[in-house]
Amino acid sequence: MERCYPVIVTIGDGVSSTASALIVTVRATRVGFGVDSDGDGFSDIAELATGSDPADPNSHVLGKPLDDSSVGALVLSKTQIKLNFAKANNDSVKIDGLLALPSGFNASNVTLLIDVGGIAKKLTLNARGQAKLGNDSFQLRPVKRGLAAPAAAKFSLSFSKGAFAGMLDASSGLSNADLAPVQRNVAISLAFGTGVQQKTQVLSYSAKKGKSGVASE
Numbered sequence: 714m715e716r717c718y719p720v721i722v723t724i725g726d727g728v729s730s731t732a733s734a735l736i737v738t739v740r741a742t743r744v745g746f747g748v749d750s751d752g753d754g755f756s757d758i759a760e761l762a763t764g765s766d767p768a769d770p771n772s773h774v775l776g777k778p779l780d781d782s783s784v785g786a787l788v789l790s791k792t793q794i795k796l797n798f799a800k801a802n803n804d805s806v807k808i809d810g811l812l813a814l815p816s817g818f819n820a821s822n823v824t825l826l827i828d829v830g831g832i833a834k835k836l837t838l839n840a841r842g843q844a845k846l847g848n849d850s851f852q853l854r855p856v857k858r859g860l861a862a863p864a865a866a867k868f869s870l871s872f873s874k875g876a877f878a879g880m881l882d883a884s885s886g887l888s889n890a891d892l893a894p895v896q897r898n899v900a901i902s903l904a905f906g907t908g909v910q911q912k913t914q915v916l917s918y919s920a921k922k923g924k925s926g927v928a929s930e
């Protein structure tokens with residue numbers, strides 16, 4: 714996402730001065746955590762994690778840079794993030810929600826980019842709206858073949874046995890520390906087809922240093 718702002722810069726040494734007009738380009742990251750070098754809306758971290766080129770604005774699941782008209786709200790019903798600080802590769806994310814679908818939606822071979830607080834995954838759906846890759850899974854239901862596609866479908870996603878704690882600490886403050894329930898905001902995005910649906914979910918986070926942390930509604 715790129716916006717341009719005109720700026721007038723005046724430089725003086727106390728005797729004389731000169732003014733010059735500059736255009737400053739601000740690139741806001743819309744999906745994922747960290748900088749977005751090519752201005753397509755997807756963070757470099759999300760692009761590298763999902764196999765697209767962070768220097769090419771047309772290289773990612775949408776195939777074109779994001780604009781405001783292709784960003785919509787995501788409806789979530791349940792979010793749970795569990796971090797295990799005692800055992801490596803044992804973090805998990807589970808999210809249930811409702812995904813808006815374009816008219817005529819056919820799940821077969823639809824590639825989905827999911828970003829949860831900087832944890833980015835790419836999954837490809839089968840005709841039944843399901844995807845499974847390693848320890849990650851996604852399911853849309855119901856997506857009935859041969860019937861008019863619904864305007865929205867419930868979804869469930871699960872990432873398990875992951876190393877997510879470092880990223881979720883950096884992006885969302887899910888820290889390895891002793892914390893009584895504290896409020897934390899986790900940005901969640903699902904991108905497919907021509908757009909992105911996203912929500913910054915407010916979660917309650919509790920943790921015991923060196924042991925575990927749990928964030929949920």
Ligand SMILES: [Ca+2]
Pocket residue numbers: 749750751752753754755756757760767
């Ligand atoms: Ca990018």
